[in-house]
Amino acid sequence: MNLEPSSTGLVLIDLQHSNVARELAPHTAQQVVANGARLAGAVRRSGGTVVYVRVLVNELLRLPADISLARAPSAPPPPPQASELVELAGCQAGDIVIAKRQWGAFHGTELDQQLRRRGIRTLIMGGIATNFGVESTARAAFDQGYALVFAHDAMSSVKAEMHQFAVQNIFPFIGHVRSTDELETAFLKR
Template sequence: MSKPALLVMDIQNGIVSRFPSQDLIGAVQRSVEAARRHDIPVIFVRVGFSEGYPEISPNNKSFSAIAQMGGMTVLDAATQIHESVQPKNGEPVVTKYRVSAFAGSNLEVILRAKHIDTLVLTGIATSGVVLSTLREAADKDFALQVLSDACGDADPEVHRVLMEKVFPRQADVLTAEDWVKSLG
């Protein structure tokens, strides 16, 4: 018997504002609501940095620009979970310092404490947090499901290739609606 958790990754103000798809947000919302109805833990993951950016190396091409421009600190509005899927009392909000939900966070500790063996992935961006988390979770022997319409990427072709050709090698890829139906 599997013990799943739903990961809601990088659905935070500063990222959702760049991917304003109502379809994607609706799919994430339906997934969160279904998980709650079925007593499946919902874990929110966000990216954020400490004041002064001690976690960011100048060698990190992606994040060093953030340190230069400012913003994205853990208290910044951009790093807060988007209003469309606010965590309920007792639902963890994990802060990560890299692309993968596991990198520098306490996610694995929470999953092991709850005896979670299956991860259901949602998030922005498909080529970022979803890909990195899927790969690391597969290496950690978690069973994986990816909700294709509850993930989004700036490049629709990259999203398609990942969902159709890459992710199925390590995960079951299905829509949020199909996942909700599978819960019974």
């Protein structure tokens, strides 16, 4: 895999307190955060762009559904830090931070504009949760013509089978699926 750092962006979805506190599978939240931070370091060192996306949990779009991931309407509001990135995610001053109010990171945000202004054509995707925020963002990116790479061990979901379905049955049709080690090695070769 040949990744051109100047036109590659790493997009890490929702590595924030509310999501990192969840029980995830097949990878723990700590593994996802650590792998995301490793990738961010490699991308930065090679001259690529790093983007952190966070969802504003108190403003999250809530529509009627059979099953909801949202808190019960009678539950107290989440604390202010629920929407903040965890420190171990490694966000740095030169990184882009995007706030969203729904699963996908493109709709209603400046993500596409920020990427295009920097000449980004390839996105490496990771975050929480694989089949919600990551997949929603990836599908929109694919529709907009971005090449996609998925760091399968830098993402996870609320159930292992939900993660595996996206990684095995969706992502290979819209991009390349690789490990954090493989992607870090690709950037170190630059």
